[in-house]
Amino acid sequence: DIQMTQAPSSLPASLGDRVTITCRASQDIGNYLRWFQQKPGKSPRLMIYGATNLAAGVPSRFSGSRSGSDYSLTISSLESEDMADYYCLQSKESPLTFGSGTKLEIK
């Protein structure tokens, strides 16, 4: 199975900060990488697909990038509504696998 190593597990940040979350794939997954946002008591929400494509309705302060086997989710200027858990998911091959998650919280 493909392993997704996500870091950091927790990220304290201030409003207006630029923040980056990273996932590293254990094998080549091309651009088959998705990012999800999950708020307490809610279902996950698709934010990024194809490593770099913004899902419908997602604010433009969110972006995805790739450097080799490292995939990143960046928020350019943190807003209070962005405080949530974030997960990456590889969909290159089954079984699909999630990263362990990052809790983004106010410093």
Add this chain to the structure above:
Amino acid sequence: QVQLKESGPGLVQPSRTLSLTCTVSGFSLTSYGVSWVRQPPGKGLEWIAAIWSGGSTDYNSALKSRLSISRDTSKSQVLLKMNSLQTEDTAMYFCARSTRGPDYWGQGVMVTVSS
């Protein structure tokens, strides 16, 4: 609009079989796949299984021997069965429309395994 709704028993006894149903609307099961994902309380997301638009299926490697996923296209439903339940299977179970990965998600159904 695209909607998915999970249903199933809230409480299941250990060693019993869990049956969950995902009822979808706004899209066809012959055009899109459906995945099941679970989340134990306070923990991360775990992909469990998927049935794809052509009817093929895939399973989580660690759970494969206990799982069965199927669909009834006439009812727009996807069915998940998991046998030999243990307390570690206590989780919120989500279904999600999937094309090379989930996009739209249901609200989830909480399943507690306890005697």
